[in-house]
Structures are given as C-alpha cells and as structure tokens.
Amino acid sequence: MKLLSITPFSITVIIFFSFAAMIFADETGATSDLRVVPAPKYMEVKDEFFELPTDITVTSSDIDCANYLKDQLSDILNSQLNITVRASDNKDFSLVLAPAGKDFSRMPACPARPQAYSLETGDASVRIKAFDLAGLRFGIQTFLQIAEQTHGGKYPVLTVKDFPGLKERWFLIILRPGKFMEMDSKEKTLDFYYWVFKRLARYKYNYVCLDFSPYTELRCHPEFRPEPFFNYEDIKRLIQKGKYHGLKLIPDFESFGKFMLGQSKETLEKNADILERKNDIGQGLWKEKFNSNQKKKLAEQKRPELGEGELSEGLNILNPKVPAMIMECIDETYILFDKPEYFFVGGDEHWDFCTSLSKDIDKGELFAGYFNNLNRHLQEKNCRTIIWGDMLLSHLQFPYFYENHGGPPMNTHTAIKYLDKNIIIGDWHYGWPVSGSPPKFYPSISWFRQNGFDVIATTWFRNDNIYNVSRDAAALDCLGIMGTAFSLHNTFKVNTGIWKKNHEKFDMITKRRELGVFAATAEGGWNPVESEKILQEYDTVEWEKRWLPQKLMKK
Structure with a gap:
C-alpha cells in the first residue's frame, strides 16, 4: 500500500480491510508511522490531533478493564498522567478516558458481533463501546497500541470499528x-x-x-x-x-x-x-x-532387536x-x-x-x-x-x-x-x-x-x-x-x-x-x-x- 502524506488541507483517510500504515504529523511537523495489529476492519484517521489532560478519569462498566488501562497507559507514558478510575453505573461494556466531569452520553455505535468494539478518539478523550467484555478488552488494546506509537503527547483523531474473523x-x-x-x-x-x-x-x-x-x-x-x-x-x-x-x-x-x-x-x-x-x-x-x-540418516540407522x-x-x-x-x-x-x-x-x-x-x-x-x-x-x-x-x-x-x-x-x-x-x-x-x-x-x-x-x-x-x-x-x-x-x-x-x-x-x-x-x-x-x-x-x-x-x- 502506498503511504499517504498529510497536506495542509483537512483530509480523511478511510481503510477497509487493508490498514498498512498511516502517516500523521507530530507537533514538530515530522511524520510517524501508525499501525494497529491485527489490521482493523474499518479505520478512519483524520489530520487532527488532541492532547490528554494531565488529570484524567477512566470510567468503565468493568472496573478491571479501567484499572488495566490505567496501569498500561501509565507504564507507556512513564506516569505522566494523573489517572483516576471510576466505575460506571452502566453495564454496557463501555469505557471513557476523559477529563473528570466531561459528559459523553453519545457513544460510538458498535458492530453487533461477538468480540466486536468501536473506538473513537478526539475532544481530549477516548471512547470505547463493545459488544461484550472481550470486545472491550480488544478496544483497549487498540488504543494502547496507538499510545505506544504516539510521540509528543499528540494523539490522532480516529474511529475504529472492528471484530475478529476467527472466534x-x-x-x-x-x-x-x-x-x-x-x-x-x-x-x-x-x-x-x-x-x-x-x-x-x-x-x-x-x-x-x-x-x-x-x-x-x-x-x-x-x-x-x-x-x-x-x-x-x-x-x-x-x-x-x-x-x-x-x-x-x-x-x-x-x-x-x-x-x-x-x-x-x-x-x-x-x-x-x-x-x-x-x-x-x-x-x-x-x-x-x-x-x-x-x-543418509536412514542408511546410518539400524533396527535393534525387539526390546x-x-x-x-x-x-x-x-x-x-x-x-x-x-x-x-x-x-x-x-x-x-x-x-x-x-x-x-x-x-x-x-x-x-x-x-x-x-x-x-x-x-x-x-x-x-x-x-x-x-x-x-x-x-x-x-x-x-x-x-x-x-x-x-x-x-x-x-x-x-x-x-x-x-x-x-x-x-x-x-x-x-x-x-x-x-x-x-x-x-x-x-x-x-x-x-x-x-x-x-x-x-x-x-x-x-x-x-x-x-x-x-x-x-x-x-x-x-x-x-x-x-x-x-x-x-x-x-x-x-x-x-x-x-x-x-x-x-x-x-x-x-x-x-x-x-x-x-x-x-x-x-x-x-x-x-x-x-x-x-x-x-x-x-x-x-x-x-x-x-x-x-x-x-x-x-x-x-x-x-x-x-x-x-x-x-
């Protein structure tokens, strides 16, 4: 796949079933490769970026998933963020990483398939909606891959909708x-x-x-x-x-x-x-x-007497x-x-x-x-x-x-x-x-x-x-x-x-x-x-x- 370059104009890149590598500009104007493995079924990456605030809250229907994201993100960023974990009242396999008090009543639509998830980033937040607990975990792993490849605190604005081919x-x-x-x-x-x-x-x-x-x-x-x-x-x-x-x-x-x-x-x-x-x-x-x-190996072998x-x-x-x-x-x-x-x-x-x-x-x-x-x-x-x-x-x-x-x-x-x-x-x-x-x-x-x-x-x-x-x-x-x-x-x-x-x-x-x-x-x-x-x-x-x-x- 030919790499796409960012122009001064706003562009949107949409990939169906063939996500090779996206190019996005960091704060210095340089470019960096972004890849998600395995390749998502659908991914839209915009030429827009956002920063996560220093004080931020993870709210999730599953407290273990929230704590996992906190631990892994803190490890990736060397504890640069002050992350608070909060349990959601909803039981809908969702997770939001956002400034405390920020309302996200609208969540991304999720494919109705086992292990499916949708991920949206932007507006100083990360939002994941999943079909089940497995999908929620996989959405978190996708964001962690993005975080591992992000430099200078600038995160790309993107949307992912994904599910596995084999269960x-x-x-x-x-x-x-x-x-x-x-x-x-x-x-x-x-x-x-x-x-x-x-x-x-x-x-x-x-x-x-x-x-x-x-x-x-x-x-x-x-x-x-x-x-x-x-x-x-x-x-x-x-x-x-x-x-x-x-x-x-x-x-x-x-x-x-x-x-x-x-x-x-x-x-x-x-x-x-x-x-x-x-x-x-x-x-x-x-x-x-x-x-x-x-x-040659066979010629060198002999069958011993039984026993x-x-x-x-x-x-x-x-x-x-x-x-x-x-x-x-x-x-x-x-x-x-x-x-x-x-x-x-x-x-x-x-x-x-x-x-x-x-x-x-x-x-x-x-x-x-x-x-x-x-x-x-x-x-x-x-x-x-x-x-x-x-x-x-x-x-x-x-x-x-x-x-x-x-x-x-x-x-x-x-x-x-x-x-x-x-x-x-x-x-x-x-x-x-x-x-x-x-x-x-x-x-x-x-x-x-x-x-x-x-x-x-x-x-x-x-x-x-x-x-x-x-x-x-x-x-x-x-x-x-x-x-x-x-x-x-x-x-x-x-x-x-x-x-x-x-x-x-x-x-x-x-x-x-x-x-x-x-x-x-x-x-x-x-x-x-x-x-x-x-x-x-x-x-x-x-x-x-x-x-x-x-x-x-x-x-």
Whole structure:
C-alpha cells in the first residue's frame, strides 16, 4: 500500500480491510508511522490531533478493564498522567478516558458481533463501546497500541470499528528454563514470558497454550521431574499474569510420546517400566520417498532387536499403571490451571508407539482407547480435550504433507474411526515444501471437519503457511487458529544481539523470521481472508523489533 502524506488541507483517510500504515504529523511537523495489529476492519484517521489532560478519569462498566488501562497507559507514558478510575453505573461494556466531569452520553455505535468494539478518539478523550467484555478488552488494546506509537503527547483523531474473523486465536508457548535464553535468573526468565504475554494481548489473542510439563515439577510424581526449573508457584504467577492481560492459559501436558522430554538418561532408566523402547526407525522410512536429505540418516540407522532398543521419551500405554498415573497428573494440573475449559493432552510424534506389537494389531484402536479414556476423565470436569492430529494422518492418504505420522510403520491413522467426536484436533501444519513447493491448501483440515471434529488449525513461521491455513480454517468453520514459535528462545537471542553473526545457528534462525509470528498469526486469526494481502504490506519482524524488552537484553 502506498503511504499517504498529510497536506495542509483537512483530509480523511478511510481503510477497509487493508490498514498498512498511516502517516500523521507530530507537533514538530515530522511524520510517524501508525499501525494497529491485527489490521482493523474499518479505520478512519483524520489530520487532527488532541492532547490528554494531565488529570484524567477512566470510567468503565468493568472496573478491571479501567484499572488495566490505567496501569498500561501509565507504564507507556512513564506516569505522566494523573489517572483516576471510576466505575460506571452502566453495564454496557463501555469505557471513557476523559477529563473528570466531561459528559459523553453519545457513544460510538458498535458492530453487533461477538468480540466486536468501536473506538473513537478526539475532544481530549477516548471512547470505547463493545459488544461484550472481550470486545472491550480488544478496544483497549487498540488504543494502547496507538499510545505506544504516539510521540509528543499528540494523539490522532480516529474511529475504529472492528471484530475478529476467527472466534478463538491461540498461541502455543513452550516454557523453557532461563539457560535457553541465556538468562541468569528465574526472575528474568519469568519477565521474558511476561513480555510475551503482553505482546500476545496487544494483538488480541484470547488463549495461550502453555507447554509447561517438561521443565516443571510434578508434585504427584516427583520421580519424573527430579530437577525441575519451574515450581507450581511460578506457574501460578504466569497464569495470573495471563489473566491480567485478558488471556486464558490452557495446559499442554505431554501425556504420550514426549512425556520424558528433556529428562536425563538416569531418570529414564529409573522409570524404564513405563517407557517404550526405540525399536523402529519409524517415520523416516516414508520420508525417504519425498525428501532425499533423509536418505543418509536412514542408511546410518539400524533396527535393534525387539526390546533391545534405547529407552524412548514416550510412554508405554499398555502398562496398566500408566493411564491411572497420567490421570493423577491431569487432576493436579487441572487444579493448578484454575479449572480450565480446555486441556491439551499431547498425542503427537510418538515414534516408538507399541513397536513391539504384531503388525496385525490395530494400533489406531489402542491409540483411540487411551485418549478416549483421558477424554472421559476430563468430561467429568466439564473440560474439553485437545489432542494433536499428526498420528491420525497417513502419508498414504496425504502424501505431500510433512505432518503425517500415523502411516506405516506406526499405523495409528485408523484411530479416526474410534476417537470420541467431542475431542478437539490440533491439526498442525508448518508449510514445509515436501513435494518441492509449499502447499497452498491443507486438506486434512477439511478431512477432520468432515469426520465430525472441531479443529484448531496450527501454524509456524512461514507467512504463506499462516495465511493459507487461516483461510482454510475460516472457510471450514474451525474453532480457531494457533500460532507457534518453537525457536522463540533462539530468535530472541538473534534479534537482541545475544547471538552474534558468527554463531553457527545465526543464519538459519534469521531466515526463519520467527520473531514476526506474533503479529503474522494475529493477522491470520483476525483477518483470515485478507491476511495474505495484509502480510505483504509490512515486515512483521521489523515491526516486532520495536517492542523487544530492553531490560532483558544483555548490554
């Protein structure tokens, strides 16, 4: 989109579905970029400006929202304003930031859609009217983004009317110890995740899936996590920080193939009775057909005699004590996360699942039976189960997609016939060009929907992957979309100077552009049809660099 310049004459700029960047003049006559992420459905920016008075009042139908705006605005402006909070008598999801006593009986009209809001600024005030509490929070986040970009105390006069394309917009965060970010204390590590939560809130996500289990204590079974980095008090602090920002934290508990991820060989040996052994070279067999880079690795691998392989990180679900043990862990986690409405129980990438069994046994039925059992347990708590979908997909059915791990020799893809339909499928796709070019459509999303499952479509760092999956998710009425940043710790080190250009992974991490996924996935979830065009209009990595936490960077 071509940038628009301000003339001496009054002009109005109106943007429908394509808000790239507005130019407005500050008090010195210079220009500054203004962007709202994700792009609003409608935004009108005038060449008029206003100042907020030093003494100002936040009046809202929700006192928590009023206090949040006060706290965040004070932080942005370094407490330059004296802000008073007052509860409104109305219960209409509204908020006004204005001089005390100023009457605003007329509020902006709000779209009649869930999570919708309208925002008006001008006349020394900010006015937000929303359809519901979520919309009110999102209107506040839009104004806070504007405040973060305002210089010299001059705010643009504007109107925004907005609502999301997808109801649920998730982001998966892997909770890693401080050493992964080269941080020397737990407090700095937690501050890093607090910064992540703030950015996700700014971009109007409503769920954070927290993969916490590999490095966090398990009080019901401490033998599985003998040296945890995080304790339950740390997790509670993260959950409270998420609530403060309007985010719902959902646990991702590895109850299947990665249960012992990150644990020492000694810990694996002490718990050998509940673990599978690496008896098969697994999914690499079929990848050889599509990816020549796998051939050398395959040639170096040998199939050990059954029962003689090294211990796997994955659980042996045929051991009768495993399901009961996992339910104990689920019960403890459910309380820890304050009785969440969803619970992610893993289910992906179990490379060693029942490899010692005869090929005549239907492993899909075993897989489904295990997760149906966990699902019934969670149903009793009025909590919905989510599992990953890759072990339900076969490369024989979807041959040109990387994320199919249920075909030969695992053969768990038959589980789709037995799995409870109220289980939600996290269908993850990262856009790898297995067939020579990145996919533009993701047929497994449609396949899961046709089989009666709700789907959370999941992406990674490629923009084409994000906007194509988002488009399919919206067209197929999926529950939502979930972004991921599996190398967030590394991209943080690259973009903050912790890693220098001579680091062996510097180029690879730089090319992934993973720092931009917070904004890019937000665009996909909020504007699933328009996100391809929107993501061509700005550089999400350069955008996110503006908001890196300076206090956590090494000098």
